[in-house]
Every structure is written in C-alpha cells, then in structure tokens.
Amino acid sequence: MAVDRHFFTARTQQVERPMRVDHHAYRRATRVAGLGFMVQIAIALVLLVFGILFPDTVFRFASFYVFGGVLVWLSLLVIFYQHTQERLEALEEDELAAARTGTGSVFESSGGGKVAARRLKLMHSWLIPVVSLIMAVYLAFGAAGMFRYMSRLGDAGQAGRDFLRTDEMGWAIAICLFFAAICFIFSRFVAGMAKLPAWQNLRGGAAYGVGNSLVLLAAAVGLTFRFFDQPQVMVWVAYAIPVFMLLLVVEILVHFVLNMYRPRIAGEVPRPAFDSRVLSLLAAPESIVRSLNEAVNYQFGFDITSSWGYQLVLRSLGWLVGFGVVVLVLLNMMVVVEPHQKAVKLSGGEIVGGVHPPGIMWKLPWPFETAVVYDVGRIRKLPITAQRIENPDVQVWAETIKTDTVWRPFLVGGGAVVTTGDVGFVSDDSHETAFAEVTELYSLVDAEMSVRYRIKPDGLLDYLNFASDQRQRRSRYTVRQNALKALAMRTITQHLSELNLDQVISIYRGELIDSLRRRIQATYDEMGTGVEVVALDVPMLRPAGDVAKFWDDYATAKAQRQEVVAIAEQFVAISMVDWIGDPDQVPAMLAAINEWRRLIDEFGRDGPAVIEKQVEIEKMFSRSGGMLAQLIDTAEADRWVKLMHARAAVFRHRGELAAYRAAPELYKQREIMRTLSANMANRRKYVLVGVDPSRVNLAVKLEETPSLFSFDDALSSDGESGQ
Template identity: 30%
Template sequence: MNADYITYRRATSVSLIGLTLQALMCITLLVYGFMMRDAYPADATTDVLRAQAESRIAIGDLPAIAAAMMMGVGCLAWLALAITFDQHRRERIEALEASTLGEQGVGSVFGQKNENEFKPAARRLAAMHRVFLPIISLVMAAGYIGMGVWRLIEGRERLGFKIPTQHLEWGLAICIGLAVAGFFIARYVAGMSRQKVWANLRGGAAVAGGSAVTAFVIGIGHLVDLMGPDVVSRTLQVVVPGVMILLGGEVVLNFLLNMYRPRKAGETPRPAFDSGIMSLVAAPDSVIKSIGDAVSYQLGYDVKGNWFFQLVSRLVAPLVGVGLVVIWLLSAFAVVEPHQRGIVTRFGKMMREVGPGLHVKWPWPVERVEVPVYLQRDERGRMQEVARTATGIRVVQLGSTPSSKPGPVLWTNEHGGGEVFEIVQPSRFGEAAQVGGEIAQVAMECTLAYCVGDVAKFEQFAPDYQREEIIRSVAQREVMRHMAHLSVDEVLGADRVKLAGEIRGKIEAALGALNPDASGKSMGAGVQVVSLTIGKLHPHKDVAPSYEKIVIAEQKRQERLEVANASKIKTLAKVSGSIERAEEILAEIEKLRKLEDAKAPREQVVELEFKIQKMLEDGTGTAAANIADAASGRWGKHMGERGLASRYVGLNASYEASPAIFRASLYFEAWREAMAGNLVYLTDDRVKDLRIEADLKEKDSTVNVFQTEPPK
C-alpha cells in the first residue's frame, strides 16, 4: 500500500473514531460504576452494613470504576495516534508538493539549501516520534500505575464486602455491549495495522482490545454473581487495578527498550504504549505471530522462520484446548483442609457434608465444595475475611469494647473504646423507688464465644457477611431484654454472679429458634455457645461519685456494726465468761420472757429462773462473781442478824433472872461506853476546897516518828 496522504488521512479518521468509541466506553462504564451507589442502602440497620453502605456510596462499584479509568487512560493513545497520523498526512502533502516543484525545475531564490530546510512538517513528524509519543507513553504509564495503586488500595480494603445485586442485570448488559463494541473496533484496527503504513494502529487496537476484555470479565463476574457467589466480582476489585499496574510497567519497559533498540533507516518507530500483552487480545488468531513480531522487533531480526516457532504455531490451538480440558477435569477434585468442613452443592442445592481430605465430585459448574467463610470486624467496623474454616472459637462483643489501657479502671475514669449502656430499672431504695417512669443505665462488657456445630445449618442460616451480625443482634436483644427487668442494685450487687448464666441460656434458646425450614420448623443457627463472660459493670462516669457516696456510707455503717458487734462480744464474754455461754443464757432468757408473756404456771417460771441462775453461777464472768459476792453478803448479814437475835434471847433471860442487876449492868455499860477515851475523875462531894493535879497533854494528837510500832 502506498504511503500517501490519503492513506494517512484514513488512519487519522479511524483513530478519531477509536477515540470517540473509547471515550464513550469510559463514560458509560463510569456512569454505571457510580450508579451502583444506589444499590447500597444508606439507612442500613447494622454497623457493618452501614459502614459498607457509606463506603460504597463514596466510591461506587470498584471494578467498573477502575476499568473506566483504564479506558480513560487509553484515550490518550488514540489521541496521540490521531495527531501523529495527521502529521504524517501533512508530511506526505509537503513531500508531494516538494516533488512537484522539483519536477517543474523551480528553485529557490536564496540559492542551494539543505533539502530538509523547507520541510517543517517532516521535522515536526520526527520530533513527534522522538519526543511527543514517548511523553504520551510516560503519561499513560503514570496514569496506569497511579490509578492502579489507588484503586488497588481501595479494593483490598473492601474485599470482604458483599456485592449488591440490585443493578447487576444492567451491569451485565452494559459490560457485554461494551465488550462486543470494543472487540469489533479492536479487530478492525488490528487488521488495518497489518499494513506497514498503519503499523502504529496496533497501539490503538491493543487499547480497545484490553478495554473489551476488561468489560467482558466484569460482565462474567456479574453473571456469576447473579447465579451464585460474588467471589469473581469481589476478586476483580484487586485484579483490574493489578492489570493497570502491569500495563504501566510494560509501557515503562517498552520506553527503556526503545532507547537502546537498534533502528533501521526509514523505519517508523513503535510507540511505547503499544502493548504486546493487549496485542495478543486484539488478535487472538495470531497470538504466536504477535509474540514473534514482538521478539523480532526487540531483537532486530526475524525469528518467525525458525522451525520451532513454526511447530508451536501449528500446535498452539490443540495444546491450549487440551490444557483447558485438563483444567476443567481437575475441578472434579476438591481438597478440604484439616481445619475445614465443606458442603458439596449441585447447582446451588446442598447435597452432602464432607470433612478434611481429597474428595471427588462432578466438575465445575455442576458441583462445588463450599467452605464457610470466617469474617471478622476490624477496628474501623468493616468486615474482613479471616479464613475459610468451620472450626475454632469465634468471639463477638455484645457490649462495650474492652479497654486496652494499662492499670486499674475506676468508675470515674475515662473508659477507652465505645461504651454500650444497657437500660435497667432504678434502685429499689430511696427516692428512685418512689418516682415512676425512671430508668438507669449501666455500661457492661459482655463477650460471647461460640463455635460452629452444624456446618449445613450454619451455611443455610444466612449469607456469610451477615451471620455474625445476626448472631450479635440476637444476642444483644436477649441481653437487653434480660437487663431491662433487673434493677441497678441487682446488676451491680451480688446478683451479678449468676447474671452470665441466665443470659447465656436465653441466647442459646434464641439462636435455636432461628433458621426455619420449608415447613416453618426452626433448625437453629448451627452454632454452639461456648461461654458468655461479663466483665466490667459500671454506671455512667457522671453519676459515679453518687455511687461512691453510697459505698462510703455503707462502709461506715458496716464499720459501726463491727464495732457494736465487738462491744457485744466483749460485754457478753465479760459477763458470762464466753460468747457461746452468753448466747445459751440469752436463749434461756428469751424462753423465760415467752413463758411470762404466756402466763405459764409459776413452777415452770421458777424452774427456768433457777436454771438461768445456775448457768450464770457456773460461768467465769462478772455475773458469776457478782452472784457469789451477793450470796456471801447475804449469808454474812443473815448470820449477823441471827447473832443479834440470839443475844436478845440471852439478855431477856438475864433480865428475867435478876432485873435489878440487869438494869445496873446496862447502866454501867452505858457509862463505860460514854466515858471511853475521856478523862473522868470521881470525887466525893463532901471534900472541901478540892484541888486536882492532872496532866492535860494530848499524847494521841501527835505522831512519834521514832516509834516503830503503832500505838495500841
């Protein structure tokens, strides 16, 4: 084919058509990707679904948006080809004009000059191949790698999210339509690129072919999602960005190879964005030839004439077919790992449960082995796939998040993590018990540990991304119901010991009532509750000082009770000798009081009084000593009075024997007692002028310090 301006004008037109179709594919897929935001309800009821909805509303459908970005970067290739081929057209027109002037013998008025001096179009064309196309290639590489890394980070964070099915039919139709359109333009342009003058159209064909394959794969993912699991669509969230990074790396590698590749004279340089990988997609009937062309282009000589290359070219189709059949037959074997339990499904219907080991089944897609997915929430509230297993203990937090801060945690401290308050009844004492309609709040750390008991029931229970949320919601409902009937005194008091056992029983019953079969009978969630642990329980931080006052008052009351009890023990032990004997005596005194109140016979009362007195006398305390002292005093007084009575009898007998002598003796006895200790002088009244000499010194009024013995 002649390399005239008409040829390049056609290439320019095809490049502009390819640019238009590529832009339409990009815009269509981008609009669809953001349209998927509506498939995620913003009013989701659970935290995980709400976080998933908010994330999806912000970014839309990741595979579709990543593919749209890849198509958008590919528009630069079509634009660069259109500009380059248009410059080729201008260069051909310029060369034709120069050739016509040369044939007519027309020369320059300025004399003989360089033949390229008056060919600006040719110089611009050379500059485009030397500068413009490499710059466009590097810009495309930066776009592929930058957007690919950005989308890859987002995709890895959302691998555990469930893909919605609301608009999948639209997505399937759009992706298949874009794939067909892209494949047709890629095949058409690839056919044109076989002509030497249109060789650079391979870059546009590669871009269109890559876009078509990407849209087709996304459509296949939507089809699989509609028929079964969404594993393909979720995997494409990282596969499409990975392909973008791979294409960017290939463009950079082509750019480096073009710098050192030997060039032939008159050869049109191949742009770095001409992807050899995508060229295989654009021309699937000549895969080996494309590889040979790429190798020949890089090495500088033709390798397609080699006998080995010819042999591989003839046998590649049968080898690929046999390989695909072998791969398909290998899907009849499934390996279940030691920590897994699998379920064999035939066209979505559960057939049997299988354990660890190698199992034979019908090839895909007739039968598949499904292993339950273990999803866990991370710190940001998103569900992440931890492993595919049905064994091990799974933990669900039903209340406040346990604090990771070291040291003691008091009621008045700031508690780390999100606190969940349970509604309980107010205190049954004080003002709260007299006011109706009051409630109280208590923060509680409650951890539920469970394991999978029946894999089939667990798999039928709910979708993998909703199982833990349903279990958590059901368990939290039972916790809320049970706590609502308890008072704050029962929750914070001694009754909290049996609280975990009561709640666990209700949670087990609630989980057993889930998952009804076709007849409406509950099969259960297929899980077993291993333990329910209640950790810290405390009221709100703002009311904690009030509880502290109650505790302090209770401690003071207890202190006073202990002091009173100690005083009681001391007093009773002092009185009776021991606390045990005191309690026995008090019991007998209580019986005596009851007998007196009941008007019992006097004999019983007296008998019990003597018994109590005997018990007091047998003791070693002050009561026994006082009773002994009283008995001794009574006996002394009795004997004294008895002596006085006997003396009176004797005096009476003396009087009867001789009254005169008795009276005289009493008279003189009275005088003796009256004059005892006094100086009395007896004189005769007949003595005249009586003079008496007497020593009037008081000998007993002073103390003789030298006297060793007391005076008698």
C-alpha cells in the same frame, strides 16, 4: 529439502525488503487511525447509553475507560496526517530540486521552507507528550472518582449510591463479547501494521484497543457469574476497572520520564508515552512466543527449539494439555473432608443433598457444582460489644477505656442503696424532676462481652440457612455474624434491664454470666441458628464512664446517708415516745387534729363540734401518758390556780368597797398608813414633835456609811489621812 530451503529463504528476503515510505503509506495509516477513532467513539457511546438506559455501574465505568481511547486515536490521526503533509512537502522539494538545472545546487535550498517538517517535529516534541499527560490525568481522576463512588455505596442519605446491575443480562453479555472481539481483531490488525517502522506509532492505538477488549471481557465474565447467583463478581469487576486504569497511569508516567532522558537518534520516530508496552505484547502474542524461544536458546547456549526433543514436546503438547485438563477436572470433582469438618454441595447457590460427613465427597466439576467445607469443631469468637484496644492484666476502674469504636453502656436498675421516694431537692421544672427520678431508678454500666461459639454437630444446614456469609461494605463481619451479634445484644440488654446495679456489679456477677449464656443459647435455638454457645467472655463489667472511679465514694456516701436517716428516725421515735408515749397513737392523733382544723375552717373556733373535737383530742393526749399529757395537766392546774386567785381578789375587793362606803376618810387614812408601813418598814424615820414647820430648815445629806467589812475602803481612807 534444498528447494524448500531456497523457497523459504527467497520468501524471507521478499518479506524483509524495506517498504517504500511515502505519503501513500502515511495516508493509509491516517485512514486506519480515523477508522479506530470512529470505532472507539461508537463503542464508548453504546456502552454509556446502555449503562444509562438500563442502569449498570460496570457499563458506565467501562464507557469512561473507552472514551479515553478517543484521545489516543485522535492524536494518532493528527500525527499521521502531519506525516502525510511532511512527505508531500518533501516530494515537492525533491521535484523542485530536480527541476533546477544549472541555476544552483540542491544544497542551496534553505530549510526554512519546510513548514510541515517543523510542525511535525513540534508535534512529536510537544503534542504527543501533552496528550500522554492528559491521558494520565484523565485516567487518574476517573479511577479516583470510581473508587469514591464505590466507597460510598450504601451510605445513608446518599441518593443513587446503590451498585447498579442491569436486568438485560443477555443483551449486556452480547454487547460485551461483540465489542471485545471487534476491539481485539482490530488491535491485531493494527499491531501487524505497526511492525513496519513507518506505522510503529499505531501500536499505541492497538494497545488501547486490547485494553478495551480486557475491560469488556471482564464485564462479560461478571455478567456470566450472575447466572450462577454470584453477583459479587460484578462488584469485583467494578473495582478492577479503576485499578487497571491506575496501572496504565503509572506506566504512562514512567515512560514519560524515561522518554525525557532517552537519547535521540536521527531519523527515529519517538514512541508515545501512552503506548503501553504490556498491552502491546497482548496485541501481538507471537512476539511473546518468539521472545520465549530466544530466551530458552540463550539459556542453553544453542538452538534447542530446533532439536527433536523440543519438537516432540510441541507435537505432543495437545495430548499433554488434554491430560492435564482431565486431571484437573477429576481433582475438582473430589473434595477431601477432614475429621473436624463437614461439607455441602452447591449448585447455582442452592444446597444439593445433605451434609456430607468426613471423608471423600464427589461432586460435578465447576461451575456445575461447588463444595463448601466448614470446620464445625473450631470455636469462633464474636465480639458483642465494643472491644478495648489493650486488655490489661489488672482491671482498674479508675482508668479510662481505650477503644477505637463508640462505647455504648447498658441500662440497668438503680442500686439497692437508693432510697425510693426521696430524690432530694429539685426545682419545679418538669425536666429536672424527671431527670432526678430517672437517675434514682436507673443506672448505666460498661461491659466488654464476647461470645465463643461453634457449629452444632447436626446444625450445619440450620447454620447455612440462617444467614449468608456475605460481608457488607465497611463491615468487619458477615451478615450471619451481624445477626448473631444482634440477637445476643438483644438478650443481654433485656436481661440486664431486669437487674439493679448492685446485682450486676457485685452480688450476682458470677451467676449473671452463666445466666446470660443460657439465655443467648435459648435465643439462638429459637431462631434456628445452628450455633452452640460455648462460653460468654466478660473481661470487664463496671459502672459507666468516669464515675466508676467514684464507685466506692458513692457507696460510702449512700451508707452515710442511710446512717443519717436511721439516726433521724431514731430521734423521731424517741421524741414520739417522750411527747406522745405510745407512737402507735400518732396516726390517729394526726387524723383527729386535721379533722379539728377542718371543723374550725367550717364552723369557726367557737362551734360546738369544734369544742367537742378539741376535748376528744385532749383526752387522747391524756391517755397517751407522754410529756404532752403532762403539759396539758400542768396547764389545766395553772388555769385553776389563777382562777381561784382571781375569785379571791374579787371577794376582797367587795369587802374593801363596803368599808369605804361606811367611812371614806378613815378608809383613806388607814390605807395610807398601810401603804407607808408596807413600803417603809426597813427605812430610817425621823419624828419632829412640837416644832413649827415654818421654822424648821432640814439639810439632808444622802450618803451611805461604808460597811465595816470593806477593808479596801478602810485602808485607802487611812492612807489618805496619813498623808
């Protein structure tokens, strides 16, 4: 045992002997960095070309990440090359110093000639931090672009916005696994070199290489799940890549800030900010075990890792892990189905066997078979229409609906208060006329509806075969829920279009909900959904938009309109009775009048047919017995009276004419006297007899004597005379 201890002690001392750091050491690191640079470019180009030739979104995302490592290896190549130049410069300085003998001291050489050393210092001070910031910006913008691409998948009008999946899955898995292994092995090799202080900056390349392995391994896992009809895993991998890049960005920025405030130690090479500490642990996993051992020893206060118990655990670790794996496999094969549940077994996405009732169900371990358990007794709620943000206790139609989605009203028939055939005054424009007709025939209602359903006791297979549980992008519902929602919406829309506004709002509202529930259930049964509709919730049903607050005014106005129309119809009926007598004769009379007018236009007013039709119309009016018949009779009587007066005047004229012819002068004198006697019967007359007219001068004063009963004039006359 003493020999063994001496051997290990000597070996440890041999390993821990410091390595000579000269230009050869840095030249080897430069060659390794150059090899990493070429490997990184080759992997990135292969992934990019494969993702373009055989379209695949994950390969394109992975190539973008791998291209970022090119800058890391390039910066390491430059920095180690400069280290080589600095060592050569220092070697030359030492040789020159040794060659000087007696001419001066070694310390007389000024530092101004160390150009490579100053350039190396500037690179560590500026180049490496700038490269770290460029890496952070590159990864951040790349992750943002990936998230934007994924967020626009399936948008209408966005060409090329489909998630691409290659059909060459075999080649894709082979490329991913091969490059993942290459990157991991190379990273382990570089991480081993980085344990030496002179090569410690190689840890940044090793860490990024481990990142390459993780990304490619995730892509290989997603491709493997595609063989089991699980393509959604590739979408998750596509999301995981930008998330991983953002985490690296955060770590780079944190280390960049910490490096600014970390105190500088003379002769220490600063660690780049792009050197991920987390990925470095994965590149050197033995450091993790060593750290765990040290942590355990520190917690117990002594070297517990050297005790017999700890060693026993280490020797039995394989059996313990195997036993744990067996237990996990057995637990995975056993599925407990609760009393309110039912389950099915899936193999490659296909249902195997039938529906398993409550109890213990055995299956093959994952990934050969999986189990899906459904709660068939739970009542689920599916909103059919848009939902309000707040559901008030009292439904007030005057309040505006508050919702975060577009509210789409239902089309129903016009209300019963609408009078058909009377749309009011409209212009000759066809659009306005059509609008007026539509507003009279149809109405809009706002409704908030939700279906409460559950899986039928014997309908689980129909429920699973109807549609999938996959959730579409930017959708809160699965494909099955969207299908159930569309079927219910179609049924509700069809049934409401068969009813008018009054039936939906008030008359049959109680029966309407039950009728809609039965119709939705019939539609679901017809489509084989395996769903039982328990209830249809309708917390709100009202006229659409802001017109709901005027619903009472509208109904009142319609009632007033009906009242006005009824009064007008009553007035028409009374008028018809007064004027016609028998309102039933009005259509026949109007037809006869229209025929009479047509005959006038055809034969003229004096045509025999026109006169005959006119006589017929007058007889119809006379038989009706109304005021119009009385007017016609009165007009006929007046016509006969005027005719007889005219005839009497004719006969009188004939007699006067015979008298005139017999004695014209005597006839004239007689007529003059008759005229004077007729017109001057009530006039005062003065007769002057026997006086020569030439000697008579008449003074006539046309003054009317006041009446004796005019007291006002008499009093005024007396007052004037008294004065």
